[in-house]
Amino acid sequence: MKGFIAPGFEAVADAFANAPRGGSALTVLHNGTPVLDVHEGWRDAAHTSPWDPQTLVNIYSVGKPVMAAAVLLLEQRGQLSLQAPTATYWPSFKAQASVRDLLSHLAALPAFPQPRPVEAWSDWDLLCADLAAATPEWEPGTVAAEHALTYGHLLGELVRRVDGRPPAQFVAEEIATPLDLDLAFALDDERISRCAELEFDSPDWPAQMLGQPGSVHARAVSNPPGARDLAVINSPLWRAAAIPAVNIHATSMAIARFYAAVMDGRLPALAIPQHTGTDLFIEQEVTWGLGVQIEPDGTWGQGGLGGNAGWADPSRNLAIAYVTRHLGDFTAIDRIESALHQAVPTAKETTN
Incomplete structure (x- = not known):
């Protein structure tokens, strides 16, 4: 393990290192302010390139x-209304879904409707046209189902239609560059050269994560194919494509700083409850905000496939990000969060 550890956060670093x-x-x-910024391991499966602070990794969801923040910037500037039909x-x-529905996983379009080959990930216009013509799977605004692969195209095309810039350019110019965040999708050659190579925790890991055949979950992650295929997700095709629901590549510092910017108002608020109920993709009760999940303890954020996560803990004034190239479970997150609660008690805990 290498990096910076402020006094009082040693146990959090140990939870990471362990x-x-x-x-x-x-x-x-x-x-x-950074109180912990650490990394471990390698950028590649062959263990020839050590992980460093400039390593970018595919953080999935x-x-x-x-992307939610990009849409909300346009709303903040008066260029669109969340209540307006898309x-x-x-x-x-065609779907009678509002902008708010798109942001909150309520658009009833959790899966791309037309079977497409893996090469379709490079064809933004084709996949957006498929979504535009799609019939919702249920009445929009009534039932949540995380739009696992479609979310980025829905919001990204909305951004392009309103602003004129492709979503990768908008995010770069309006979010990443002003806030000095090392994150992007539709990567150029320089960023591709800094990418970590993804691996699975076990050979059957993709099958374990698929869900029951025919379920919303299984359908949502299967078309176009490749989102859980190492040959695809480690390829230039995937990294150079615009798939903002699942292929933003970032450092942990970039994601933590993104959450800090939301918390201090430099970016629009996301943790505004929109819907609580059983999410048909996640298959458990969820409270969705505007692009983030809001937990009962007041924390909010978004996890990503394989154990990645970014979240805010307002009661402790913390912004946290954990990223990994080795896709498995969320055990590391649980240990880190437990250690953080000990390191930074809330005001209420301090007085008790």
Whole structure:
């Protein structure tokens, strides 16, 4: 393990070090200031390139709130309304779903409707046209189902229609560059050269994560194919494509700083409850905000496939991000969070 550990956060660093993944990083900001920024392992499966602070890793759904923030910036500037039908800005969009529905996983379009080959990930217009023509799977606004692969295209095309810039460019120019966040999708060659190579915890891990055949979960993650295929997700095709629901590549520092920017108001608020109920993709009760899950303890954020996570803990003034190239479970997150609660008690805990 290498990096920076502020006094008082040694136990948090130990929780990270005691759950090595052969390539991972953890950043914790307290009141916007780094108190922990550590990494371990390797960038590649062959263990020839050590992980360093500039390593980028595919964080899957942890990137979804970034796209939500992009849409909310347009709303903040008066360029769109969350209550308006999506078709107001995207005329060919057939579903009677509002912008708010898109943001809150309520659009009833959890899966791409037309079977497409893996190469379709490089065809933004094709996949967006498929979504525009799709019939919702149920009445929009009534039932939540995380839009695992479709979320980024729905929000990204909305951004493009309203602003004119492709979503990767908008995120770069309006979020990443102003806030100095090392995150992006549709990567250029320089960023591709810094990417970590993903691995699975076990050979059958993708099958374990698929869900029951025919379920919303299984259908949502299966088309186009490749989102859980190492040959695809480690390829230039995937890294250079715009798939903002699941292929934003970032450092842990970038994600932690993103959450800090939301908490201090430099980016629009995300943790505004929109819907509570059983999410048909996650298959448990969830409270969705605007692109983030809100937990009963007041923390909020978004996990990503394989154990990645970014979240805010307002009661402790913490912004946290954990990223890994070795896709498995969330055991490391649980240990880290427990240690953080000991390191930074809330005001209520301090007075008790």
